[in-house]
Amino acid sequence: MRNLFMQTRRDFLRAAxxxxxxxSQRPGAPSPNDRLNILAIGLGARGTKIxxxxxxxxxxxxxxxxxxxxxxxxxxxxxEQQAGKPDIYKDYRKALERKNIxxxxxxxxxxxxxxxxxxxxxxxxxxxxxxxxxxxxDEGKVICKAVQATRRVVQVGTQQRSEMKRMFLKAVxxxxxxxxxxxxxxxxxxxxxxxxxxxxxTDPPGTLDWDLWLGQAPKAPYSVQRCHRTFRQWFxxxxxxxxxxxxxxxxxxxxxxxxxxxxxxxxxxQGELPCGREAxxxxxxxxxxxxxxxxxxxxxxxxxxxxxxDTIIVREGPRNGIEIEGEKSRLFVSxxxxxxxxxxxxxxxxxxxxWLEDEVVRLYKGREPTTHMNNFRDCVRERSQPISDVFTHQxxxxxxxxxNIALLLGRKLKWDPAAEDFPGDKEAxxxxxxxxxxxxxxxx
Numbered sequence: 001m002r003n004l005f006m007q008t009r010r011d012f013l014r015a016a017x018x019x020x021x022x023x024s025q026r027p028g029a030p031s032p033n034d035r036l037n038i039l040a041i042g043l044g045a046r047g048t049k050i051x052x053x054x055x056x057x058x059x060x061x062x063x064x065x066x067x068x069x070x071x072x073x074x075x076x077x078x079x080e081q082q083a084g085k086p087d088i089y090k091d092y093r094k095a096l097e098r099k100n101i102x103x104x105x106x107x108x109x110x111x112x113x114x115x116x117x118x119x120x121x122x123x124x125x126x127x128x129x130x131x132x133x134x135x136x137x138d139e140g141k142v143i144c145k146a147v148q149a150t151r152r153v154v155q156v157g158t159q160q161r162s163e164m165k166r167m168f169l170k171a172v173x174x175x176x177x178x179x180x181x182x183x184x185x186x187x188x189x190x191x192x193x194x195x196x197x198x199x200x201x202t203d204p205p206g207t208l209d210w211d212l213w214l215g216q217a218p219k220a221p222y223s224v225q226r227c228h229r230t231f232r233q234w235f236x237x238x239x240x241x242x243x244x245x246x247x248x249x250x251x252x253x254x255x256x257x258x259x260x261x262x263x264x265x266x267x268x269x270q271g272e273l274p275c276g277r278e279a280x281x282x283x284x285x286x287x288x289x290x291x292x293x294x295x296x297x298x299x300x301x302x303x304x305x306x307x308x309x310d311t312i313i314v315r316e317g318p319r320n321g322i323e324i325e326g327e328k329s330r331l332f333v334s335x336x337x338x339x340x341x342x343x344x345x346x347x348x349x350x351x352x353x354x355w356l357e358d359e360v361v362r363l364y365k366g367r368e369p370t371t372h373m374n375n376f377r378d379c380v381r382e383r384s385q386p387i388s389d390v391f392t393h394q395x396x397x398x399x400x401x402x403x404n405i406a407l408l409l410g411r412k413l414k415w416d417p418a419a420e421d422f423p424g425d426k427e428a429x430x431x432x433x434x435x436x437x438x439x440x441x442x443x444x
Contacts, residue, residue, distance in 0.1 A: 036102040036380070037061045039125075041092045041116055043074040044228060046130050047107020050157060053373040054105050054128060055081055061100060064089040067228075069207040090209055092116055096123050103380065106130060109231045110238040111217050114139040117154070121146045126153040126380050128373070132239065132247040132397045133390060138433040140394035141420060147390050155376035155386040156393040158251050162372040164335050166360055168252050169369060170343075171324065171333040173359035175256035179342050181326020185311045186253035189323075190245035192316035193233055195274040197293025199223040216436040218287050225294070233294035235284060235404075240296025242407075243400045246314060249322050251388075251396035252333075256324055257310045260392040263399055263417035264304035264312070271300030271407045281408050285430050302403040307417075314403050405431045 036058035040051035043065040051060060051074065060078060063086050065071045071088055078086070089095040096104075096119055104120040106113055106129040114134055120127050133156050134140045147154055160168040175184060204210040204222040213227065214220065217236045225233075232238040239246075254260050273280050275295045282288040283295070301315045321334030331340035346352040361368060364387060367375070372388070379386040398420070405428060406413050413428055415421075422428035 034381075035059055037100050039064065039092075039095050039098070039101045039104045040074070040086075041065075041095070041104060041106050042108030042112070042130075043067075043070040044107060044109075046157070047105070048074050048077060050105045050107050050128055050130065050373070052077060052081060053371075054103060054376075056373070057377045058103060059084075060086045062087045062089060062095045062098060064092040064095050066090060066210075066213040067205075067208040069205065070228075090212065093119065096120065096125075101125055103128070109213070110243065111135045111236070112215050114143060115216065117143060118146055121150045121152050121154075124150070124152070128155045128157065128376050130157040131251075131393070132243040132400065133393050134397055134401075135238070136431075136433050137398050137401045137420070140390075140398055143390055144394055151383075153376070153379050153383065153386060154390050155372070155379070156388040156390060157372065158248055158388045158393060158396075159372040160248050160252055160335070161255075161387045162364075162369055162375055166369055167333050167335075167338040169360045169363055170338060170356055171322070171331055172252060172256040173356060173363050174331060174342055174346070175324050175326075176258055176363070177359060179329060180324055180331065181328040183309045184257055184324055184326045185313065186257060187313040187315065187323045187325075188246065188249035188253050189315055189317055189319055189321055190241050190249055191320050192241055192298055193294070193296075195294055195298050196225065196233070197274075197291060199225045199292050201292065214437070216434075218435075218437060221292070223292060230294075233296050235280065235295050238296070239400060239404050241316065242297060242300070242314065242404050243397065245320065246400040246403070247393075247397055250312065250314060250399050251393060253312050253322055253324070254396045254399065255392070256322075257306065257308070257312070259306050259308065259310065260395060262306070263395055263415060263420075264402065265307050265415055265417065266305040266412060267302065267399075267402045267406045267415060268412035269300060269302030269314075269403065269406055270410075271297040271302070273297055273407065277408060277410055284408070284434065287435055297404070297407055300403070300407060302406055304399060304403065312399070314400075 038054050038058045038060045039062045040060055041064045043063060059082060063071055104125045104127045106116050110132055113129055117127055117129050201221040201223055210222050232244050233240060274293055275290045279290055280295055283290045299316050304312045321332055323332045329342040331342045346356055375387050402415060409428060414423055416423050
């Protein structure tokens with residue numbers, strides 16, 4: 001089998017074009033009674049949840065995970081929902097060779113998202129991918145080009161755009177309607193995690209292919225804290241809270257500010273990096289070894305300024321949610337509440353409440369909001385863009401990466417959102433991408 005990672009950008013786009021043509025030759029959108037065949041890749045907590053949700057409108061015919069223990073746990077849950085056992089793979093590339101796959105779910109650790117998504121697109125599949133979509137800024141650019149070339153449907157798992165009793169949708173609609181004012185400040189409070197380590201090095205469990213789990217990330221000895229539920233606290237595999245909760249809240253904030261198709265022009269701030277700024281930079285740029293500790297930021301306050309005059313602040317607390325304030329009014333939204341003077345005013349009037357419901361439908365691309373997975377299903381059938389498409393998500397997750405880069409460099413950054421580049425800043429440009437461990441090379 002040809003290694004799916006070892007390809008040039010020209011090879012990728014040629015294959016993508018072929019997949020696009022093949023997709024356009026399929027007979028229309030599936031009927032409501034059509035059942036899609038699903039390949040579930042990555043079966044941890046979120047991977048299991050999205051795969052089981054997708055199985056509600058299809059059939060899981062194949063599963064894939066580097067850890068057979070996670071596969072076994074998923075199969076037990078799937079057996080309660082569907083008859084018949086799916087085929088099991090450890091290497092997803094083998095699974096993608098199957099001809100009977102319609103939809104792929106990606107619930108792997110973050111550092112695997114881009115490679116798997118690109119290969120799924122290249123082979124003509126629609127994809128539901130967990131957030132954050134990327135590990136680096138340059139990965140997002142490649143993904144956007146691939147989706148444009150293949151015309152596949154890709155939903156990113158930022159479910160605040162669909163669910164949570166429409167509270168985030170209402171907050172976005174109010175802000176975009178000018179009810180808060182013309183110049184807005186959105187403060188994203190995204191929580192934090194505690195430092196930890198040095199951790200003991202052990203042999204990986206017999207169920208886990210540790211080298212495959214690492215993939216394109218640098219070789220590292222196994223520690224239980226590097227893997228599964230705590231992988232996001234390592235820059236090698238994720239971006240800490242900044243790309244975990246930040247991928248949710250910054251996404252909503254940029255949408256509310258009307259900046260969902262652009263980005264900030266200035267980024268600055270301070271934070272605490274457990275292994276130190278210089279050592280962490282050396283690991284990311286030159287792959288120098290860090291102590292075996294969590295290494296993503298544990299405290300931070302980042303300010304991002306936009307050409308519109310709006311501002312987004314990202315900080316670790318004091319609570320989890322988004323406060324949006326302008327010269328007219330303010331509101332606070334989280335997964336548990338939507339409060340503030342702007343909300344109180346609307347709740348006093350039935351006419352205002354009806355207006356807001358209409359605005360929410362308009363914001364949701366003219367649809368009545370539904371679950372995030374149902375939105376994906378509908379868009380697969382209709383060949384339309386889902387509510388959390390890669391293009392807007394790429395912009396918001398880029399802002400999260402920019403926040404981390406500002407922390408790592410310890411200075412103000414200038415960003416050109418049109419060119420998606422740091423003008424004349426060689427040091428910052430070095431952090432747009434990462435060195436990949438061969439043979440796991442992603443096209444650029």
